[in-house]
Amino acid sequence: MNLQNILNEIEKVDADVIERLEHVSRRSVFSNFLKKAVVGAAPVAFASVLNKAYGQNNVVGEVLNFALTLEYLEAEFYNKSLESGIIPGAALPYYQQIAKHENAHVALLKSALGSAAISKPAFDFTAKGNFPDVFSNLQTNYAVAQAFEDTGVRAYKGQAPRLIPFPAVLTTALQIHSVEARHAARIRYLRGQKGWITNADRGNLPAATQAIYNEDEKAEQGGVNVSALPMVVSMGISRAAVTEAFDEPLTKEQVLAIAAPFLA
Amino acid sequence: MEKLPKDPTDVRQLLTGRESAAVGRRMFMRYLGATAAAGVALSACTDQIVDPSASGSGRAGFATVDLGDLGSNDVGILNYAYALEQLEAAFYTQVIATPYTGITDGERMILRDIRDHEIVHREFFKAALGSAAIPGLTPDFSSINFSSRASVLGTANVFENIGVSAYNGAGQFIKSADYLTLAGKIVSVEARHASIIATLLEPQGTLFAGDNIIFPSSGLEEIRVPSEVLAIVAPYIKETINGMQSARRA
Structure with a gap:
């Protein structure tokens, strides 16, 4: 480490x-x-x-290797997407910008983990045939990008509490987490979706991605039924809007189940 | 439209000072000025905000709110978040009440969504804090030209970026796993706002996750500790908000 x-x-x-x-x-x-x-x-x-x-902290190593797995996945996806030639000129600046960040995250995490860093797995970006034209069909490519970014946001969020004893590592994880959220919103907007997640709506992605959005429709937070608060009601703010205002975490196990089809 | 300055250290250096509120305000104004010069924001109001003494904290007749030591006080951190959400909610409420000239339907929908989210955040913190909540704050938006798209979206961009960096910087001080998770649920939504606002300002560019905000070599977003953030937002809040983080966690 x-x-x-x-x-x-x-x-x-x-x-x-x-x-x-x-x-x-x-x-x-x-x-x-x-x-x-x-x-x-x-x-x-x-x-x-x-x-x-x-x-030699096992929690930190485990969390960072989990993060590294997701970053390997994202980095290789964007690298291959850029190599494919299907990304139009209008989208190139932000695909390149996102690729730059994901590759930087890989380098940072590998550097932090040193010899404890896991090797890059072999990936199947068709997810066992769910996205057969991921590098030849632009809309499929954008869909996979959204799936990865929205997953990444929930994945980092789920690990944050484990890092409370390690403030420097926690801060670094939070600094990656918000970048993934920026990416997610930009890709969603590119797909004609809102930048934020309404209820557990997968936003016109294939049904295979639903696990990425499950349990994101919460309107009760910290024991407070937010959609019933007087000012929220009097302003006419819908329950759906309340769910947009909070991104829910995913556990490591949930994330690994989502990622599993993408592992060759 | 010109892009933001290529050298990210320009802006970052302007925003890392924390010697005093006055320094923070000056830096914020220089940042706004730089942004305006780059063609994306606030050209209509830079002349109104260049004098720190004119918009300083501690305005006569307004209270001082003490958040306590934010390094060892989760309630203080929640109130800190509540203060920032109050500012954002008030800003977007005004934006929707008096839309800027030429606002499109799509922009109005986005800004209304964001207003709703910020009100939800504000009301959530207020309810969660209960009797421990700080009072409602009085915004001072006299430096913002709400009829100008550039002023409104430029200010929104700055507020969202500051909000994300504030949550990112405060996370390390939170002791409760539940509160940390709640902050995490909110900060990613703020980052989504930041990305979309930046996209409205620069539809084809990289401002949504720009090199001025994300360190290019590490892919990490900037952070700010509470004392920095409070100094930066002071010109926009009539009350004085005091909050320091100690050097150690309890």
């Missing part, structure tokens, strides 16, 4: 990362010592401090 790399990556683009994550320093080895170690470009000391904080 090489958690040094994940912070090093962030450090490259966000020089304040140590300060932002300073609460990690509830173990006194951090704070000023860590800042000096980073400023002084002493990566060995940095890694040593992080290893003391996180050790």
